[in-house]
Amino acid sequence: MLKIQCLTIDCQDPAALADFWAQVLDWKVGEGATNNEAYIEKKLEPSHGDGYPDLLFIKTPEHKISKNRMHIDLRPEDQLLEVERLEKIGATRIEIGQSSDPDTTWIVMADPEGNEFCVLKALS
Secondary structure, eight states: OOOOOEEEESSHHHHHHHHHHHHHHEEEEOOOOSSSSSOBEEEEOOSSSSSEEEEEEEOOOOOOOSSSSSSSOOOOOSHHHHHHHHHHTEEEOSSSGGGOOOTOOOEEOTTTTTTEEEEEOOOO
């Protein structure tokens, strides 16, 4: 059996990005995170049950330069209320061409380091 342990996100400030995503997901920053000059990482763990992979934030020297090849989709109970909450904690709405499609039901956002993620429409 194979299990996804974590999704790794390269970033410039692992502590700040882990704190942002902890607020987004209501998760906790994990114990045992490494923090030294050569290698810095922060692990974010689900607060409510098993089955979700951890998010691992690893320090990299370069800035994000292009669109993510993989991103997180969030499914809230109230899309617009959640987007407002995310904006208050540091996310921004971004345009990557989704608005030109009238069938688009998601809102594309970016975290404080520019990593894209989507806030989907609530399930009916």
